[in-house]
Amino acid sequence: MIEAGKTYLVMGLLDPDSIAYAIGKTIESFGGKVIYTVQNDIIKRRFLDREGALSDEERKTIDFRYCDITDEAQTKQLFSEVGPLAGIVHSIAFANPRTALGQEFHTDAVEDLKTAHHISCISLATVLRLGQANLGEGGSVVAMTFDTSRVYPFYNWMGVQKAALEALVKALARRHGRDLIRVNAVSSGPLETKAASKIPGFSGIETVWSQSSPLPWDTTKDKQAVANAVVFLLSPYAEKITGQTLVVDGGASVVAGQLCDFERPTA
Numbered sequence: 532m533i534e535a536g537k538t539y540l541v542m543g544l545l546d547p548d549s550i551a552y553a554i555g556k557t558i559e560s561f562g563g564k565v566i567y568t569v570q571n572d573i574i575k576r577r578f579l580d581r582e583g584a585l586s587d588e589e590r591k592t593i594d595f596r597y598c599d600i601t602d603e604a605q606t607k608q609l610f611s612e613v614g615p616l617a618g619i620v621h622s623i624a625f626a627n628p629r630t631a632l633g634q635e636f637h638t639d640a641v642e643d644l645k646t647a648h649h650i651s652c653i654s655l656a657t658v659l660r661l662g663q664a665n666l667g668e669g670g671s672v673v674a675m676t677f678d679t680s681r682v683y684p685f686y687n688w689m690g691v692q693k694a695a696l697e698a699l700v701k702a703l704a705r706r707h708g709r710d711l712i713r714v715n716a717v718s719s720g721p722l723e724t725k726a727a728s729k730i731p732g733f734s735g736i737e738t739v740w741s742q743s744s745p746l747p748w749d750t751t752k753d754k755q756a757v758a759n760a761v762v763f764l765l766s767p768y769a770e771k772i773t774g775q776t777l778v779v780d781g782g783a784s785v786v787a788g789q790l791c792d793f794e795r796p797t798a
Protein backbone atom coordinates (compact mmCIF):
# COMPACT_ATOMS: atom_id res chain seq x y z
CA MET A 532 0.00 0.00 0.00
CA ILE A 533 2.73 2.41 1.06
CA GLU A 534 5.38 2.87 -1.59
CA ALA A 535 8.22 0.66 -0.39
CA GLY A 536 11.55 2.43 -0.08
CA LYS A 537 10.03 5.92 0.02
CA THR A 538 10.41 8.16 3.07
CA TYR A 539 7.58 9.44 5.27
CA LEU A 540 7.90 12.11 7.94
CA VAL A 541 5.75 11.35 10.98
CA MET A 542 5.52 14.42 13.22
CA GLY A 543 4.52 14.21 16.89
CA LEU A 544 6.18 11.19 18.52
CA LEU A 545 6.03 11.38 22.31
CA ASP A 546 6.19 7.73 23.33
CA PRO A 547 5.12 4.31 22.01
CA ASP A 548 1.51 5.13 22.98
CA SER A 549 1.47 8.04 20.52
CA ILE A 550 -0.76 7.64 17.48
CA ALA A 551 2.37 8.76 15.57
CA TYR A 552 4.18 5.60 16.68
CA ALA A 553 1.38 3.28 15.49
CA ILE A 554 1.38 5.12 12.15
CA GLY A 555 5.17 4.88 11.83
CA LYS A 556 5.15 1.15 12.59
CA THR A 557 2.41 0.59 10.01
CA ILE A 558 4.32 2.53 7.33
CA GLU A 559 7.40 0.42 8.09
CA SER A 560 5.38 -2.79 7.84
CA PHE A 561 4.72 -1.88 4.20
CA GLY A 562 8.40 -1.19 3.51
CA GLY A 563 8.35 2.60 3.89
CA LYS A 564 11.15 4.46 5.67
CA VAL A 565 10.06 6.60 8.62
CA ILE A 566 11.58 9.72 10.10
CA TYR A 567 9.79 10.87 13.26
CA THR A 568 9.84 14.29 14.84
CA VAL A 569 10.04 14.72 18.61
CA GLN A 570 9.18 18.12 20.12
CA ASN A 571 12.41 18.56 22.12
CA ASP A 572 15.05 16.78 24.17
CA ILE A 573 13.14 17.20 27.45
CA ILE A 574 10.14 15.37 25.96
CA LYS A 575 12.46 12.69 24.58
CA ARG A 576 14.18 12.07 27.91
CA ARG A 577 10.96 12.16 29.90
CA PHE A 578 8.80 9.94 27.69
CA LEU A 579 10.66 8.16 24.89
CA ASP A 580 13.66 7.25 27.05
CA ARG A 581 11.42 6.16 29.94
CA GLU A 582 12.34 2.73 31.29
CA GLY A 583 10.58 0.08 29.22
CA ALA A 584 9.12 2.54 26.68
CA LEU A 585 11.16 1.10 23.81
CA SER A 586 13.28 -2.03 23.52
CA ASP A 587 17.02 -1.47 23.09
CA GLU A 588 16.69 -2.65 19.50
CA GLU A 589 13.94 -0.11 18.73
CA ARG A 590 15.88 2.65 20.45
CA LYS A 591 18.87 1.97 18.20
CA THR A 592 16.91 1.89 14.95
CA ILE A 593 14.43 4.73 15.44
CA ASP A 594 15.23 7.70 13.19
CA PHE A 595 14.05 11.01 14.64
CA ARG A 596 14.75 14.75 14.50
CA TYR A 597 13.79 17.42 16.98
CA CYS A 598 11.13 19.86 15.85
CA ASP A 599 9.14 22.32 17.90
CA ILE A 600 6.61 23.32 15.29
CA THR A 601 6.39 26.87 16.66
CA ASP A 602 10.12 27.35 16.00
CA GLU A 603 10.32 28.52 12.39
CA ALA A 604 14.11 28.20 12.12
CA GLN A 605 14.14 24.67 13.55
CA THR A 606 11.29 23.57 11.29
CA LYS A 607 13.07 25.02 8.23
CA GLN A 608 16.22 23.19 9.29
CA LEU A 609 14.25 19.94 9.62
CA PHE A 610 12.94 20.13 6.06
CA SER A 611 16.39 21.07 4.74
CA GLU A 612 17.75 17.86 6.30
CA VAL A 613 15.17 15.14 5.64
CA GLY A 614 15.36 15.04 1.82
CA PRO A 615 12.60 13.90 -0.56
CA LEU A 616 9.39 12.72 1.11
CA ALA A 617 6.39 10.78 -0.20
CA GLY A 618 4.19 11.85 2.70
CA ILE A 619 3.96 13.77 5.96
CA VAL A 620 1.81 12.96 8.99
CA HIS A 621 0.90 15.84 11.30
CA SER A 622 0.08 14.25 14.68
CA ILE A 623 0.57 17.32 16.86
CA ALA A 624 -1.74 19.19 19.20
CA PHE A 625 -1.58 21.15 22.43
CA ALA A 626 -3.90 23.22 24.60
CA ASN A 627 -3.20 24.22 28.19
CA PRO A 628 -5.47 21.87 30.18
CA ARG A 629 -5.77 24.42 33.02
CA THR A 630 -7.27 27.14 30.84
CA ALA A 631 -8.39 25.74 27.49
CA LEU A 632 -9.94 22.46 28.68
CA GLY A 633 -12.11 21.78 31.71
CA GLN A 634 -15.53 22.24 33.22
CA GLU A 635 -15.73 25.95 32.37
CA PHE A 636 -15.56 26.85 28.69
CA HIS A 637 -14.89 30.57 29.15
CA THR A 638 -11.36 31.77 29.87
CA ASP A 639 -9.48 35.06 29.71
CA ALA A 640 -6.22 33.21 28.91
CA VAL A 641 -6.12 34.50 25.34
CA GLU A 642 -2.38 33.86 24.98
CA ASP A 643 -2.99 30.18 25.81
CA LEU A 644 -5.68 30.03 23.14
CA LYS A 645 -3.33 31.59 20.60
CA THR A 646 -0.68 29.03 21.50
CA ALA A 647 -3.21 26.22 21.13
CA HIS A 648 -4.21 27.57 17.73
CA HIS A 649 -0.60 27.93 16.60
CA ILE A 650 0.40 24.40 17.61
CA SER A 651 -2.81 22.52 16.83
CA CYS A 652 -3.92 24.24 13.63
CA ILE A 653 -1.62 26.83 12.00
CA SER A 654 1.27 24.37 12.24
CA LEU A 655 -0.32 22.22 9.53
CA ALA A 656 0.02 25.15 7.13
CA THR A 657 3.61 25.64 8.34
CA VAL A 658 4.31 22.02 7.42
CA LEU A 659 3.00 22.54 3.88
CA ARG A 660 4.72 25.93 3.49
CA LEU A 661 8.13 24.66 4.58
CA GLY A 662 7.82 21.03 3.47
CA GLN A 663 6.31 21.50 0.02
CA ALA A 664 9.68 21.28 -1.72
CA ASN A 665 10.35 17.91 -0.02
CA LEU A 666 7.16 16.57 -1.62
CA GLY A 667 8.55 17.61 -5.01
CA GLU A 668 6.99 14.75 -6.99
CA GLY A 669 3.67 15.24 -5.24
CA GLY A 670 2.64 13.43 -2.10
CA SER A 671 0.20 13.16 0.73
CA VAL A 672 -0.19 15.02 4.01
CA VAL A 673 -2.46 13.67 6.75
CA ALA A 674 -3.49 15.46 9.97
CA MET A 675 -5.24 14.03 13.02
CA THR A 676 -8.58 15.36 14.19
CA PHE A 677 -11.45 14.49 16.54
CA ASP A 678 -15.22 14.56 16.04
CA THR A 679 -16.28 18.12 15.18
CA SER A 680 -19.91 17.19 14.45
CA ARG A 681 -20.78 17.28 18.16
CA VAL A 682 -19.70 19.37 21.15
CA TYR A 683 -18.11 17.56 24.10
CA PRO A 684 -17.76 18.68 27.70
CA PHE A 685 -14.16 19.46 28.80
CA TYR A 686 -12.77 19.34 25.21
CA ASN A 687 -13.73 23.02 24.85
CA TRP A 688 -11.09 24.99 22.93
CA MET A 689 -9.43 21.89 21.48
CA GLY A 690 -12.75 21.17 19.77
CA VAL A 691 -12.54 24.66 18.28
CA GLN A 692 -8.98 23.94 17.08
CA LYS A 693 -10.07 20.70 15.44
CA ALA A 694 -12.90 22.45 13.56
CA ALA A 695 -10.38 25.05 12.35
CA LEU A 696 -7.93 22.28 11.42
CA GLU A 697 -10.54 20.55 9.26
CA ALA A 698 -11.29 23.87 7.50
CA LEU A 699 -7.55 24.32 6.98
CA VAL A 700 -7.28 20.84 5.47
CA LYS A 701 -9.78 21.92 2.79
CA ALA A 702 -8.00 25.24 2.15
CA LEU A 703 -4.62 23.51 1.84
CA ALA A 704 -6.10 20.85 -0.46
CA ARG A 705 -7.25 23.62 -2.78
CA ARG A 706 -3.91 25.43 -2.58
CA HIS A 707 -1.74 22.37 -3.19
CA GLY A 708 -3.69 20.41 -5.79
CA ARG A 709 -1.57 22.14 -8.44
CA ASP A 710 1.52 20.69 -6.73
CA LEU A 711 -0.03 17.19 -6.78
CA ILE A 712 -0.01 17.27 -2.99
CA ARG A 713 -3.10 15.82 -1.29
CA VAL A 714 -4.13 17.05 2.16
CA ASN A 715 -6.55 15.07 4.34
CA ALA A 716 -7.40 14.37 7.96
CA VAL A 717 -8.32 11.27 9.90
CA SER A 718 -10.89 11.81 12.64
CA SER A 719 -10.22 9.22 15.31
CA GLY A 720 -12.36 7.96 18.14
CA PRO A 721 -10.81 8.28 21.63
CA LEU A 722 -7.46 6.53 22.11
CA GLU A 723 -5.27 6.18 25.22
CA THR A 724 -2.28 8.49 24.72
CA LYS A 725 -0.45 11.13 26.74
CA ALA A 726 -2.38 13.96 25.03
CA ALA A 727 -5.67 12.20 25.82
CA SER A 728 -4.67 11.71 29.46
CA LYS A 729 -4.30 15.51 29.77
CA ILE A 730 -7.94 16.06 28.80
CA PRO A 731 -9.97 16.36 31.99
CA GLY A 732 -13.05 14.19 31.59
CA PHE A 733 -11.48 11.96 28.92
CA SER A 734 -13.12 8.93 30.57
CA GLY A 735 -16.48 10.61 29.89
CA ILE A 736 -15.61 10.72 26.20
CA GLU A 737 -14.71 7.02 26.34
CA THR A 738 -18.12 6.39 27.92
CA VAL A 739 -19.83 8.18 25.02
CA TRP A 740 -18.14 5.67 22.70
CA SER A 741 -19.09 2.64 24.74
CA GLN A 742 -22.71 3.84 24.66
CA SER A 743 -22.92 4.98 21.04
CA SER A 744 -20.44 3.14 18.81
CA PRO A 745 -22.18 0.56 16.57
CA LEU A 746 -18.86 -1.23 16.14
CA PRO A 747 -16.95 -2.20 19.29
CA TRP A 748 -14.39 0.53 20.04
CA ASP A 749 -11.22 -0.29 21.98
CA THR A 750 -9.29 2.80 23.10
CA THR A 751 -5.99 0.92 22.96
CA LYS A 752 -6.23 -1.69 20.23
CA ASP A 753 -8.06 0.49 17.72
CA LYS A 754 -5.01 2.74 17.35
CA GLN A 755 -4.07 0.23 14.67
CA ALA A 756 -7.35 0.80 12.78
CA VAL A 757 -6.67 4.55 12.87
CA ALA A 758 -3.08 4.04 11.67
CA ASN A 759 -4.36 1.85 8.80
CA ALA A 760 -6.63 4.68 7.62
CA VAL A 761 -3.76 7.18 7.75
CA VAL A 762 -1.59 4.83 5.73
CA PHE A 763 -4.40 4.42 3.18
CA LEU A 764 -4.57 8.21 2.74
CA LEU A 765 -0.79 8.34 2.37
CA SER A 766 -0.88 5.68 -0.32
CA PRO A 767 -1.54 5.83 -4.07
CA TYR A 768 -4.86 4.02 -3.40
CA ALA A 769 -6.14 7.42 -2.27
CA GLU A 770 -4.73 9.27 -5.28
CA LYS A 771 -7.92 11.29 -6.00
CA ILE A 772 -8.85 11.98 -2.38
CA THR A 773 -8.01 15.41 -1.02
CA GLY A 774 -9.57 17.94 1.35
CA GLN A 775 -11.42 15.18 3.20
CA THR A 776 -11.81 14.07 6.79
CA LEU A 777 -11.98 10.29 7.01
CA VAL A 778 -13.79 9.28 10.20
CA VAL A 779 -12.45 6.18 11.98
CA ASP A 780 -14.56 6.01 15.12
CA GLY A 781 -16.58 2.79 15.03
CA GLY A 782 -19.53 4.84 13.72
CA ALA A 783 -20.19 6.67 17.01
CA SER A 784 -20.40 10.13 15.44
CA VAL A 785 -23.39 9.25 13.24
CA VAL A 786 -25.49 7.78 16.05
CA ALA A 787 -28.20 9.95 17.61
CA GLY A 788 -28.18 9.50 21.37
CA GLN A 789 -27.20 6.14 22.83
CA LEU A 790 -27.53 2.71 21.24
CA CYS A 791 -30.47 0.68 22.47
CA ASP A 792 -29.57 -2.52 24.35
CA PHE A 793 -30.46 -4.70 21.34
CA GLU A 794 -28.11 -2.63 19.11
CA ARG A 795 -25.01 -2.97 21.26
CA PRO A 796 -21.98 -4.81 19.82
CA THR A 797 -21.89 -8.38 21.07
CA ALA A 798 -18.07 -8.61 21.07
Ligand SMILES: NC(=O)c1ccc[n+]([C@@H]2O[C@H](COP(=O)([O-])OP(=O)(O)OC[C@H]3O[C@@H](n4cnc5c(N)ncnc54)[C@H](O)[C@@H]3O)[C@@H](O)[C@H]2O)c1
Pocket residue numbers: 543544545546548549550551569570574598599600601621622623624625650675676677718719720721722723724725726727
Ligand atom coordinates in the same frame (compact mmCIF):
# COMPACT_ATOMS: atom_id res chain seq x y z
N1 LIG B 1 -5.78 10.32 21.59
C1 LIG B 1 -6.97 10.60 21.08
O1 LIG B 1 -8.02 10.17 21.60
C2 LIG B 1 -7.09 11.40 19.82
C3 LIG B 1 -8.29 11.37 19.09
C4 LIG B 1 -8.40 12.13 17.93
C5 LIG B 1 -7.32 12.90 17.49
N2 LIG B 1 -6.16 12.91 18.23
C6 LIG B 1 -5.05 13.74 17.74
O2 LIG B 1 -3.95 12.92 17.42
C7 LIG B 1 -2.77 13.72 17.44
C8 LIG B 1 -1.69 13.01 18.25
O3 LIG B 1 -2.07 12.94 19.61
P1 LIG B 1 -1.85 11.64 20.51
O4 LIG B 1 -3.19 11.32 21.09
O5 LIG B 1 -1.07 10.61 19.79
O6 LIG B 1 -1.02 12.22 21.75
P2 LIG B 1 0.57 12.39 22.01
O7 LIG B 1 0.65 13.15 23.28
O8 LIG B 1 1.26 11.11 21.91
O9 LIG B 1 1.00 13.31 20.79
C9 LIG B 1 0.86 14.72 20.78
C10 LIG B 1 2.16 15.25 20.22
O10 LIG B 1 2.08 16.67 19.98
C11 LIG B 1 3.40 17.13 20.23
N3 LIG B 1 3.48 18.57 20.36
C12 LIG B 1 2.83 19.38 21.24
N4 LIG B 1 3.29 20.65 21.11
C13 LIG B 1 4.22 20.63 20.11
C14 LIG B 1 5.05 21.61 19.52
N5 LIG B 1 5.05 22.89 19.92
N6 LIG B 1 5.89 21.23 18.52
C15 LIG B 1 5.95 19.94 18.12
N7 LIG B 1 5.19 18.96 18.64
C16 LIG B 1 4.34 19.31 19.64
C17 LIG B 1 3.79 16.41 21.52
O11 LIG B 1 5.19 16.50 21.77
C18 LIG B 1 3.33 15.02 21.20
O12 LIG B 1 4.36 14.29 20.56
C19 LIG B 1 -3.19 15.08 18.02
O13 LIG B 1 -3.46 15.95 16.94
C20 LIG B 1 -4.47 14.73 18.73
O14 LIG B 1 -5.32 15.84 18.92
C21 LIG B 1 -6.02 12.17 19.37
